[in-house]
Every structure is written in C-alpha cells, then in structure tokens.
Amino acid sequence: LQKSWPRKEGSLFSTGRSSTFTINCSGFDKYGVDPAVFQTIFNQKDFRPVINYSIPTQVNISFILSAILEVDEQLQLLTSFLWLKLVWNNPFISWDPEECGAISKLTVTTENLWLPDIFIVESMDVDQTPEGLSAYVTSDGHIVYNKPMRVTSICSLDIFYFPFDQQNCTLTFSSFLYTVENMLLGMAKEVWEIADTSRDIVRTEGEWELLGITKATPKMSVGSSLFDQIMFYVAIRRRPNLYIINLLVPSSFLIAIDALSFYLPAESENRAPFKITLLLGYNVFLLMMNKLLPASGTPLISVYFALCLSLMVVSLLETIFITYLLHLATTRPPAMPRWLHSLLLSWASPRTCCPTKLWKENMGPGLTPPHLPGPKDPGQLVGKELAPREAELSGDSGLTSTQLAGLWVQFSHMMDTFLFRLYLLFLASSIIVVIVLWNT
Known part of the structure; x- marks a missing residue:
C-alpha cells in the first residue's frame, strides 16, 4: 500500500x-x-x-x-x-x-x-x-x-x-x-x-x-x-595501592631484616653470608619489579631503592671490617695507641651504658670469648700486674699479646655498636626525608 x-x-x-x-x-x-x-x-x-x-x-x-x-x-x-x-x-x-x-x-x-x-x-x-x-x-x-x-x-x-x-x-x-x-x-x-x-x-x-x-x-x-x-x-x-604492596612493602621488609642482622654475634661466621644473601635477594627483587617502574626519568622511589641497596652494601662492608678486626685480634694483634687505650677505658667504665659493657656482663667471669684464647675479661686485665712468665709484651704498652688481643676484641665490639647506631640514624633520617617529600 x-x-x-x-x-x-x-x-x-x-x-x-x-x-x-x-x-x-x-x-x-x-x-x-x-x-x-x-x-x-x-x-x-x-x-x-x-x-x-x-x-x-x-x-x-x-x-x-x-x-x-x-x-x-x-x-x-x-x-x-x-x-x-x-x-x-x-x-x-x-x-x-x-x-x-x-x-x-x-x-x-x-x-x-x-x-x-x-x-x-x-x-x-x-x-x-x-x-x-x-x-x-x-x-x-x-x-x-x-x-x-x-x-x-x-x-x-x-x-x-x-x-x-x-x-x-x-x-x-x-x-x-x-x-x-x-x-x-x-x-x-x-x-x-x-x-x-x-x-x-x-x-x-x-x-x-x-x-x-x-x-x-x-x-x-x-x-x-x-x-x-x-x-x-x-x-x-x-x-598507589598496587605499588605499595608490590614495591614498598617488600623493600621495607628486606631493609628491616638487614638492620636486625646486626644483632647476630660479631664473632659468628653466619653474619656476612646472611647479609650477602639479603643483598642478592634485593637485587633479584629489583629486577623482577623493574617493569612496574616508569621507563624514563628518576622518580623518588628509584632513589629510595638505590638508598636501600647502598645501605645493604655499607652494612656488608661494616661486617667485613669487624670480621677483619676480630681476625687481626686472634692472630697477631698490633700495638694499640695510647689514645685508643684511654678511649676503651672510658667506654668500658661502669658509668657508661653500652652494648660492650652488656656483652662483658653476659660473658661473666671465667668465660672465654669464642675463638679467642687467653684472659676471660680483657677489661679486668688492664692495669693488672703481670707475672714474669707473662712478660711477653707488645711494644711499650706494658700488655701481653693475650691482653692486647682482648683489647682489640673490645674495640671491635665498640666499633660494631657505633657503626650500627650510625647505620640506624642514617636509615631513619633517609626514610623520614623520603616520606616528607612524598607527602608534599
């Protein structure tokens, strides 16, 4: 129609x-x-x-x-x-x-x-x-x-x-x-x-x-x-939830474990391998998570990762340095300068609260530090009158090689404590700066 x-x-x-x-x-x-x-x-x-x-x-x-x-x-x-x-x-x-x-x-x-x-x-x-x-x-x-x-x-x-x-x-x-x-x-x-x-x-x-x-x-x-x-x-x-869970949280855990590894005994043979394992694990983590990062520019999170990696390397170097000092003390301890001897006396005084003093107290009388022969408490040997049969001296310090070894062990623990506190201070300040920059 x-x-x-x-x-x-x-x-x-x-x-x-x-x-x-x-x-x-x-x-x-x-x-x-x-x-x-x-x-x-x-x-x-x-x-x-x-x-x-x-x-x-x-x-x-x-x-x-x-x-x-x-x-x-x-x-x-x-x-x-x-x-x-x-x-x-x-x-x-x-x-x-x-x-x-x-x-x-x-x-x-x-x-x-x-x-x-x-x-x-x-x-x-x-x-x-x-x-x-x-x-x-x-x-x-x-x-x-x-x-x-x-x-x-x-x-x-x-x-x-x-x-x-x-x-x-x-x-x-x-x-x-x-x-x-x-x-x-x-x-x-x-x-x-x-x-x-x-x-x-x-x-x-x-x-x-x-x-x-x-x-x-x-x-x-x-x-x-x-x-x-x-x-x-x-x-x-x-x-940011994806990146917080996959990038920031694992990285923070690894750097926290690295800081806690300082509580392993300095004489332990496991501290250095443990830190090396953490360092290798952190590098693998960065390689796996690299695809989540921007392909160009330098974001603040990359600076944070580089800072964490640097702190792990510094931590490993600190462990190598302390291990070297302990090895030197047990093999052929060198003569100790007077200023260093005086510093150890003031550090180990009863008025000073420090990890070295706590370490000495935990050792107790009559106990010998691991891997170290000779006196049980190096601090007690300072100023002690030596017997003629212990007349083996090192330089003009008036100390036997055994006493000198104990002092170098004490110095190693003092340096370990000092470097650990310096490490924590730098870690905390760096994280605070990064957080403040992110908040701005």
Whole structure:
C-alpha cells in the first residue's frame, strides 16, 4: 500500500523576511519524515549555516571523560576516551511542532549536515570517529552532535613523586579553519557538571582517578589570524595501592631484616653470608619489579631503592671490617695507641651504658670469648700486674699479646655498636626525608 503525502499549495518551504525556511512538517506524525522536505538544507551542508556571513557561528562544547586508558611516562602521552558534545544553530531549519504531533526533535545523519571543525590541539593521533553517526535536530534549528573520541594527547608528566604522583593534562578545543570572525566557542554545560559526571564514570576504572576539571578561554594567535579556543585542565591522580604492596612493602621488609642482622654475634661466621644473601635477594627483587617502574626519568622511589641497596652494601662492608678486626685480634694483634687505650677505658667504665659493657656482663667471669684464647675479661686485665712468665709484651704498652688481643676484641665490639647506631640514624633520617617529600 503506497502512502501519499498531503501537499499544501505552494512550495514545501516558505521564505520569510530573513531568508529562513519554515519546514512544512504536516504528516511527520502519521507518515514519517519526507526526505524532500530537508533536501534544500542538505544541499547547503558545504557552507557555514548563517544568514549573514558577518555574524560568527556560536558552537558550544562539553564532554564526558569516561576512561583514562593509558599514561605513557616515556613518551609523555595521555590516552583517554571522551564523549564530545557539540551544539550549534542552523537558522535554515525550523518547523512548528504543533503541526506534526508535537515532534520537536529528529535525528539526521551527519553526512547531510555542516559540522564544525573542532579538534584537540594536543592530539597526536588522527581522529578515528566512526562513520554513520547521527545528530539531533530540534524544531528551532539547534543541532546536537555527540561523538566518541579516543584521544592520544601530549601531557607534560612529572613522575618524581611516583607512585603518589598527580598529573595535570590539558585538552584544548579549537578550530583550525574558522577564526573568531567566523566561529566562537562556548560551554554547553558548566565545567563543574563536566567534572562531576566524568568523576562518577571514571571512579572505578583503571589505575588513575579524576580529581577535577577546570577551564580557561584564551585566544590562539597564528600569524595575523586569531582563533577562539577553550582549554580544559584535567587533574588526575595515580592509585598507589598496587605499588605499595608490590614495591614498598617488600623493600621495607628486606631493609628491616638487614638492620636486625646486626644483632647476630660479631664473632659468628653466619653474619656476612646472611647479609650477602639479603643483598642478592634485593637485587633479584629489583629486577623482577623493574617493569612496574616508569621507563624514563628518576622518580623518588628509584632513589629510595638505590638508598636501600647502598645501605645493604655499607652494612656488608661494616661486617667485613669487624670480621677483619676480630681476625687481626686472634692472630697477631698490633700495638694499640695510647689514645685508643684511654678511649676503651672510658667506654668500658661502669658509668657508661653500652652494648660492650652488656656483652662483658653476659660473658661473666671465667668465660672465654669464642675463638679467642687467653684472659676471660680483657677489661679486668688492664692495669693488672703481670707475672714474669707473662712478660711477653707488645711494644711499650706494658700488655701481653693475650691482653692486647682482648683489647682489640673490645674495640671491635665498640666499633660494631657505633657503626650500627650510625647505620640506624642514617636509615631513619633517609626514610623520614623520603616520606616528607612524598607527602608534599
């Protein structure tokens, strides 16, 4: 059954005083849209739809940031997904909704409409807008065009505070053809509405969370031409939970175990191998977790890892040094300078509370330190009158080699305690500095 269109007398378009057309929409509610009614308007799609070319076209912009797909620190790129909304007016389109069953909005394919050439200045990729999209056309000539966009844009990234970093990227919308004499840009929504809607959508997606969106409206000058533009500043923050669990926690555990390894006896043969094992394990950990770190730049977390590795190396060197002193004391102890002898006397005095004194008390009378022959308590031998058979002296110190060995053992424990406290002080101060920098 072929439907016939009721025709009014005259043309489908009536020409007004302002050269605008009023579409005859009779039958829209019963027979659908007659394509011939819009054909004259479709034929004008190659020209900017204005009655007076001295009047610029107002294009209002808004968007929804639905996803932050990737942040490439090495190439300084932000890949995001937007739903862009453009609204402008076509003065050649208008009809009376009361004449066509209260139909006030129609969809028209974008191939039949003039579209503003809005692009993102920071974009580094070709616009891959799907074909066959449609736009809403209202009875008063407003055109609402929504299109999805995958945007790869330049963004100056500062990764020093990784993984607690915040980034501020810019999306600048402008025209590359129409100057301010031909096109002006405005807002289809308030910027806080754009930020709230985008934040609700991005909230549970991906590694990044959206903090806020602000805007600015500077003009862009290219030679003698002036273009209108709108700059949106997108503030995003990285979710650090993944990196805290996989990077910071294991590293902190390893450095804590290295600090506790100082409580192993200095004479023990297991302290150095234990520290070497920790050092090798930490290197393996860094190699495995290297893919989680930014590929470029020097973030603060890399400085933290280098600091922990350096402290482990220093700890191993300290153990080697103490082991060397103990070995020297048990084989051929050298003569001890008087100032060092006096220092040991003051360090081991009863008024001084130090690990060496505690070590001596734990040894008790009559006990010999491991791997050491001779006197049980080197401190008790200081100033003791020697028997003729113990007249084997070392230099002019008046001490036998056995007594001298005991003093060198005492000096080794004193240095072990001092270096351990220095190690803890440097470790604590370094961690506090890193935490303060991260909090800023």
